[in-house]
Amino acid sequence: MNGASGTMPVVPDALPAPPEVPAGPVLLRPWRPGDAPAVRVALTDPATDLFSNPGRVATDEDAAEWVARRAGRSATTAAWAVVDAATGELVGSVALHAVDPVQGDAAVGYWTVPAARGRGVAPRAVDAAVRWAFATLSVDRVELVHAAENPASGRVAEKAGFTLEGRLRRSHRYSDGVRRDELLWARLSDDGVPDLSTRS
Template sequence: MDHLELTVPGLLLRPWRDEDAPAVLAALADPAIARWNAQDVGDLAQAVAWVRWRGDWSAGSHVSLAVTDDTDGTLLGSVSLHQIRQGNGAIGYWTAAPARGRGVASRAVTRLTGWGFGELGLHRIELWHAVGNTASCRVAERAGYRLEGVLRESHRYGDGHRHDEHLHARLATDR
């Protein structure tokens, strides 16, 4: 699976590479990403370690892909299936500031979700986001993830605070 590449119009989802580290460092320093993603990436060496960890799928519990522009290779974001076990998984993502508002996250999430159902045989994929993260709620809805409820103070985000989360999910049988 190390050579997995998925396409969707305008995007290439591909494995992480060491040369992505500078763009990852810049993206994760963005306050909008840092607020909702607890990452300990403060220098280039930590960004390289982050990229390598994301690129190591050997445990079979996650698949993480760089989301890039399909023409020039610019890093636009990240999309990952994680907590893969017993036919279930969870999906996560972030979008670099210059790519926001262009449907990048919803297209990447939709594509990786379809791959997870088709290739991994997953039955259920969950998506959680802080209730205050309205952009993530729009991504979930556009990608066909139904809102199932609110998880009270269920996760400590990058801002250091526990937030209520929306739980969205898709089933392989959803249309």
């Protein structure tokens, strides 16, 4: 409910179209059909394929469909390409999903290309998407979940201002068919601003 008025938030037919969101050396922008070749290359990287490729993107056609789904409007998802602000080169992806304005909840997921890892790209992209959710949507809590055996994602979550809340046992089957434990992190709208001055 909305404050003292006791009214429930209106559930939109579609979330607002994701705008361009500057995030220091990177820019979050809507997906474009021309991104498909770079997406295919990125999602065939072994680590990205295992942890972030549930749709099994393997061909140019798969990549074109992947981009088209994320470029469209949705009632529960807002997705961005993450590009180098200077060159426009694709360096990753970030998306809000499972957005529920009634409950005030959402989740965030991301991946980065191998060359962008360790440069602070992922924490900046996640932080920018989450700030947009807090400012634009009726969201108070955003969750980030990752495989327990992927500590790099834990560093991203912590750097982006998330708090570790627990371990989910065998909670998700990954693209290799193995069910893995996951770690659950969350960030609340009043948790404060993370320090993104160092790389992670």
